[in-house]
Amino acid sequence: PHQHAHPILDSLNSAQAHAVSSDAATVAILAGPGSGKTHTLTSRVVWLVDHVGLRPEDVVVATFTVKAAREMKTRIGKALGNGRENKIVLGTFHSIARRYLAAYGRQIGLSQKFGIADDTDSRSIINRICKRLQLPIDPPAARAWISKRKAKGTEPPVPASSRQPQKQLPTKTAGQQDLETCYKEYQDQLDRSNLLDYDDLLVRCVELLRKFPSCVSNIQTVLIDEYQDTNGVQYELMRLLAQQNNRITIVGDPDQSIYGWRSAEIKNLWRLLRDFPNTHEISLEENYRSSQSILDLSLLVIQQDKKRYQKVLKPVHDKGSRPVLRKLKSASAEAEWIVSEIRRAVLMSGSMLNYNDVAVLLRSAALSRHIESALGKSGIAYRMVGGFKFYDRTEIKTLLDYLRVIHQPENNDALARIMNIPRRGIGDGTIKNLVEEAEKSSLSLWSLLVKHCRGDRAAKTRITKQAEQKISGDLLRLLNGIRKRVEEAAESTPFGLVDTIEQLLTALNFQKYLQDAHPDDHEQRWANVQEFINLAGDFVRDLDQVGEDALPEIEGLQQTAEVGILPRFLSNVSLAADAQKGGEDGQESKPLVTISTIHAAKGLEWPIVFVPAVYNGSIPHARSEDSDEERRLLYVAMTRAQSLLYLSHPLYSSNGNGERNELSAFIDPISSAFAKKGPCFDRPVVAQMARILQRELPPEDSIFKNLPAMFAIEDNSFPLDPDEAQRNLAGGAAGGGDYNSNDAPRPKRARLS
Ligand code: ATP
Ligand code: MG
Numbered sequence: 001p002h003q004h005a006h007p008i009l010d011s012l013n014s015a016q017a018h019a020v021s022s023d024a025a026t027v028a029i030l031a032g033p034g035s036g037k038t039h040t041l042t043s044r045v046v047w048l049v050d051h052v053g054l055r056p057e058d059v060v061v062a063t064f065t066v067k068a069a070r071e072m073k074t075r076i077g078k079a080l081g082n083g084r085e086n087k088i089v090l091g092t093f094h095s096i097a098r099r100y101l102a103a104y105g106r107q108i109g110l111s112q113k114f115g116i117a118d119d120t121d122s123r124s125i126i127n128r129i130c131k132r133l134q135l136p137i138d139p140p141a142a143r144a145w146i147s148k149r150k151a152k153g154t155e156p157p158v159p160a161s162s163r164q165p166q167k168q169l170p171t172k173t174a175g176q177q178d179l180e181t182c183y184k185e186y187q188d189q190l191d192r193s194n195l196l197d198y199d200d201l202l203v204r205c206v207e208l209l210r211k212f213p214s215c216v217s218n219i220q221t222v223l224i225d226e227y228q229d230t231n232g233v234q235y236e237l238m239r240l241l242a243q244q245n246n247r248i249t250i251v252g253d254p255d256q257s258i259y260g261w262r263s264a265e266i267k268n269l270w271r272l273l274r275d276f277p278n279t280h281e282i283s284l285e286e287n288y289r290s291s292q293s294i295l296d297l298s299l300l301v302i303q304q305d306k307k308r309y310q311k312v313l314k315p316v317h318d319k320g321s322r323p324v325l326r327k328l329k330s331a332s333a334e335a336e337w338i339v340s341e342i343r344r345a346v347l348m349s350g351s352m353l354n355y356n357d358v359a360v361l362l363r364s365a366a367l368s369r370h371i372e373s374a375l376g377k378s379g380i381a382y383r384m385v386g387g388f389k390f391y392d393r394t395e396i397k398t399l400l401d402y403l404r405v406i407h408q409p410e411n412n413d414a415l416a417r418i419m420n421i422p423r424r425g426i427g428d429g430t431i432k433n434l435v436e437e438a439e440k441s442s443l444s445l446w447s448l449l450v451k452h453c454r455g456d457r458a459a460k461t462r463i464t465k466q467a468e469q470k471i472s473g474d475l476l477r478l479l480n481g482i483r484k485r486v487e488e489a490a491e492s493t494p495f496g497l498v499d500t501i502e503q504l505l506t507a508l509n510f511q512k513y514l515q516d517a518h519p520d521d522h523e524q525r526w527a528n529v530q531e532f533i534n535l536a537g538d539f540v541r542d543l544d545q546v547g548e549d550a551l552p553e554i555e556g557l558q559q560t561a562e563v564g565i566l567p568r569f570l571s572n573v574s575l576a577a578d579a580q581k582g583g584e585d586g587q588e589s590k591p592l593v594t595i596s597t598i599h600a601a602k603g604l605e606w607p608i609v610f611v612p613a614v615y616n617g618s619i620p621h622a623r624s625e626d627s628d629e630e631r632r633l634l635y636v637a638m639t640r641a642q643s644l645l646y647l648s649h650p651l652y653s654s655n656g657n658g659e660r661n662e663l664s665a666f667i668d669p670i671s672s673a674f675a676k677k678g679p680c681f682d683r684p685v686v687a688q689m690a691r692i693l694q695r696e697l698p699p700e701d702s703i704f705k706n707l708p709a710m711f712a713i714e715d716n717s718f719p720l721d722p723d724e725a726q727r728n729l730a731g732g733a734a735g736g737g738d739y740n741s742n743d744a745p746r747p748k749r750a751r752l753s
Contacts, residue, residue, distance in 0.1 A: 006051045008043045008079055012036070015284050019249075020044045021051075024280030028227075028272060029251040032313035033298075033639035034289025037251035038603060041225050042072050044249055045088065046079040048221060056080070056087035057552040058218045060241050062096055062234075063225040064259075066575065067385060068603045069095070072225070089219075089551065093234050094198060095575050096241075097205035101196070103551050103559045104215045108208050110196075112560050113567065115408045116574040117195040120397075122186075124413055129185045132436065135178045142182045149183065150199035151231045192444065193411050202233040209240035214557050219244050226603055227252030228269065229259040235268045239275070248276065254309050255302050256636050258599060260629045285312040289605050291320025291692055294645045298638040300670045305628050318688045323638075323645040325667065325674035331367075331613070331650040335374035338610050341646060341678055342380065342593060345608055348681035350698025352690060355380060355591035357607040361598045361637045363619045367612065368595055375593060385596040391573055395514060395525045396532050400573060402504055406483045407566050410444035422513040424470035449476065478507050486566055497536045497565050505529070539569050598637045607693055609641035615649040615661035631666050643689040644679055 009017045016036055019029050020043045027044075029037055045061055048054045061076075063069050069091045077085035089096060101110060117125070126146075127139045135142075190197060196204060209216055222242040224230070227250040230238065242248050250272060273279055287295050292315040299313065324341075328334040338360065346353050360371055368384070375382050391400060398421050401414040409415070416435050420426045438445040453472035482503055505511070510529065514522040551559060594606065611634070613619065620630035638645060647667060653659045663671065679685060683700065690697040 008046045016040045019282045020047050025247045026276040026279040027249040028279050029282045031284035034287040035284035041251050042075045054220050056084045058220040059088050060222040061090040062093050094201050097201040107212050115195050117197040118574040122197050137178045145179050146183045206236050221247040223249040228257040230268050258633050286316050291317050293319050293322050294641050297323050302635040317692045320688050321679035321685045322675040326648040331370045334648050334650045335370035339374045339378050352698050355593045359594040359606040360610045361601050382593040385600050409446035412445040415445050426467045607642045608644040610646045611637045612648050614647045614664040
């Protein structure tokens with residue numbers, strides 16, 4: 001019936017079109033990976049704006065990673081045109097919350113200049129508290145506990161008064177009391193430094209929208225991607241954003257719920273259906289992303305979970321090349337194998353594939369070292385996404401800390417970290433004392449230093465005359481000077497962010513500092529600094545071209561204007577947590593292999609995917625308590641692949657004590673269904689790939705020309721037999737023997753015609 005209602009419907013199957021054009025207030029799409037959930041969601045946004053006629057600024061779209069948000073915005077933008085996508089309130093929950101708090105936070109007593117405490121900040125604050133108060137608790141555990149408390153949407157506790165021991169509450173164990181104390185101290189400290197941590201962003205935004213619903217009185221509809229990973233506060237935030245008329249669209253897949261450790265609750269799926277009983281439920285059953293054999297094997301993994309909510313998921317594509325499972329001697333051999341397979345695939349595809357088409361997905365960031373070095377050695381450029389923080393490199397962190405102190409002098413942690421960088425003769429002990437003194441006298445470190453340097457006797461500090469001179473004459477003056485320029489300029493034009501950074505580098509004589517402090521690798525570090533300047537430049541350009549527009553005016557509510565480019569850049573850095581190199585959209589620069597954590601790869605897809613380190617202890621991870629979640633994580637990783645999927649693991653762990661790794665328990669029972677060496681790139685395989693990727697099949701001789709003989713010998717000769725694997729699974733057979741044994745069928749020479 002909607003056939004020609006809007007061109008956006010033309011690219012959809014009927015279930016998808018149904019979801020896009022549904023009139024129901026609440027729509028829930030629960031479906032498997034690659035079934036077009038995100039595609040449907042973005043199409044629905046286009047439909048609502050372009051066909052139904054909603055104003056883009058009245059639409060909220062939330063998703064989970066910055067990269068996914070960016071991709072959605074691009075897709076919506078292509079269909080809508082006129083830059084209308086910039087008016088949509090689109091982003092991660094955190095960035096949406098930040099936006100509302102920046103605009104209206106004053107209403108709930110937030111200072112306009114709040115900063116964001118990222119993971120590193122939270123960690124170091126908590127570490128310090130535990131040490132200072134000698135709390136017998138594990139700082140990371142305390143942090144997780146606090147985060148959980150906040151995520152559940154509870155208020156900070158009232159401090160237990162020491163004068164009135166509360167005998168009525170014997171349930172409170174000693175450990176718990178310590179946790180509460182830590183929580184209270186931590187929160188005080190954040191407040192004093194005018195910082196919000198990630199959880200606060202959400203919690204405070206919930207508070208804002210509860211107390212001042214008019215902030216969102218314009219919002220007509222809220223759409224959420226990756227709904228399975230919402231936690232309690234995010235659920236509340238969603239409801240509050242939509243409170244004007246309760247129109248909500250969610251899409252998600254319980255099988256891809258991978259944030260349980262961050263308090264995401266699958267329960268929220270059922271909560272939605274309970275809270276909105278008239279929800280229109282739609283399922284999508286076709287997988288458009290992957291070849292049949294990739295999908296088959298992925299399903300064999302997830303089906304090991306007997307408690308899951310069953311869904312249909314059928315491939316629309318050909319069988320394709322069989323996924324590969326490969327055992328290698330060591331992690332470095334594994335990395336080298338991966339690199340050689342990457343090169344082979346790119347070469348063998350003619351010019352159909354390039355390095356942009358390849359992703360290496362890791363269970364944990366720590367695994368990246370070998371891959372990075374192998375890629376580096378062979379001259380293949382790569383980008384790092386998620387968990388690998390460009391911004392965590394010491395030299396970048398230092399610059400960021402300087403910028404944060406320029407923006408927010410009361411940020412004690414940042415100030416403490418830069419006080420002696422470059423060297424100013426101020427020892428760690430002195431810095432620690434200063435920080436403690438500031439905390440004791442409830443002053444910010446900055447005010448303490450200023451007072452002291454002004455000769456205020458009340459500010460007793462134990463620093464040497466020389467250090468004092470360095471602080472007042474060098475550090476404070478330098479920071480004040482730059483801050484003044486930033487502030488003056490902010491009133492007229494956005495002050496050049498790049499200028500600020502360059503000014504800072506000159507004032508600090510940063511290149512010289514790097515040479516002195518890091519004689520071995522100062523060049524690389526300086527190159528990182530240059531890259532940082534580029535990123536800042538990109539950020540400014542992005543804001544100019546496709547920046548978020550301000551929230552719309554709401555009658556009777558005064559909005560605080562965004563405070564200039566520096567704080568926006570800093571928030572962006574804290575929330576993005578990974579450097580986005582150029583070349584993703586728009587003008588292609590050099591093609592880059594992507595290295596990502598599995599978590600950050602959620603929702604995305606690549607023609608070629610490698611999942612290294614599939615052994616027990618890595619996946620399932622040794623420190624994880626939820627093996628079902630680990631399995632879902634592997635499922636998410638495998639279902640990112642469109643055409644080629646490679647799993648691998650090193651036989652011996654790299655810690656040098658000769659420990660043998662066991663193949664992951666999730667793969668062991670189905671290992672016989674994998675190919676052992678690598679895909680063969682014969683003509684039919686490449687042709688199938690072209691169909692899946694909707695690319696042009698390169699002329700045959702272009703491949704032939706590129707074909708050194710060694711690349712032609714590959715083993716892909718047995719047909720995929722998921723049934724057999726299924727039987728293994730049912731029979732509980734402990735693996736198909738040594739899947740990488742040498743008695744695998746004889747290598748076959750690739751056919752070229
Ligand atoms: P995930 O669960 O991994 O997030 P998803 O359900 O969101 O997956 P999408 O990313 O929206 O899936 O879609 C997967 C791929 O399938 C995309 O490349 C998309 O363009 C394509 N696709 C979706 N629907 C269709 C369709 N009706 N026809 C052709 N291609 C489609
Ligand atoms: Mg998706």
